Amino acid sequence: MPGLRPKDRARLAVERLAAIYPAASELEHRNAFQMLIATILSAQTTDRSVNSVTPALFARYPDAAALAHADPQAVEALIKPTGFFHVKAKTIVACSAALVERFGGEVPPRMEDLVTLPGVGRKTANVVLGVAFGIPGFAVDTHVTRLTRRLGLTRSTDPVKIESDVTKLIPASEWTGLGLRLILHGRRVCVARVPRCPECMMNDFCPSSTVRARRRRPLTVSGAGVKLGHGRGTSPKRPRRPAARH
Template identity: 50%
Template sequence: MKEESLAQKKDRLKNILARLKQAIPDPRTELAFHNPFELLVATVLSAQTTDLTVNRVTPELFARFPTPAALAEASLSELETILRPTGFFRRKAQHVKELAQALATRYQGVVPETMEELVTLPGVGRKTASVVLFHGFSRPAIFVDTHVGRVSKRLGLTESDDPERVERDLSELIPEKDWGIAASRLLLHGRRVCLARRPLCKTCPCTDLCPAFPTFASGPLRRERGGV
């Protein structure tokens, strides 16, 4: 693909997102939650595990500890037992307890609605904060996880592996009002189609707009197609 101007890249991304809208019309988060507090905790727990696994443990977690104040008083041993299936359960138990304590003492049990405040909470980085801002409060935000980062780089939307740089690059290409919905579609596209090791290019609606497609078409994809 030839070198693009910023305007050309914006136009290409607009076409990509239009196609992903057809493929993923309802790009809501796959984490189950009822309020911003539950979403915040679930997103912290989703590190290095699947949303499905998190969704299996959070009903019991929130049934026992439905508020930040209640979770702040939970014993680490009880939290570790509940969170064991998510992996790294000791660290996660410590994180969610400290997170709940911070919410209870600094924010009167209310999840803050700004990036600046959210990232001061234990275990909360920009990605987690952005997920909560968009899915919990309908605020404009771009969340960059491994899927969004991988898809963005393959599509030639960024040259960086640094999540904050990827976020800045995407923010220059996407209108602010569309940040969250675009990031959601890129994430789910990476999770379902543009896989890390063997991207499913045969089912991707964007191959003609993807600079990385020729690489996969002449490598793993060609082998999967029987050498065609």
């Protein structure tokens, strides 16, 4: 939509995505350790797939000390539905061992410590900090990279620069939620090859939308917020959940 600044589009994205995805994280967990392991397992699979294996995994290995001494093959059998289970099993066992050796078996609440753990980069660290500790962090993965560029919130492809660009546009209290919701939306609607723009609740202001301009809702930005017109499609459709793993 012409005339909207990146800050305006970021605010709209926060509002629209929160309305569709009220739970920013769909990974089931009871503590920081479970959130860390679940986030590592979520690579290249869906949260639903991870949630299908973690109850049995954590029942058998309830903490870092237990998982650190686990037989990798036994772990593989438990996490197989998440895909890439050979690598993931080795990673979460090694990560647990590092937690025991360096942090007394506890998940550290600091970025600089988290990224020293096997299998943990800035994206995973930001998810854990935001969800498990309530420390604001904007997670950037391939979905977030694609969506923030399509929305015109950044021009960069570098995750650190994207994180910097987007966090300048919204309050810190919104960082975690926006990042996680962009990931969900990227999996379900704003997919890489053929984005489902007609189903997207942001197609009236996204500069990359394939929906024709004449079909978009009239939209103006005022100091008090964003006002929507009364044209067709003022109620965004709920995105469909994927039938298969993305």
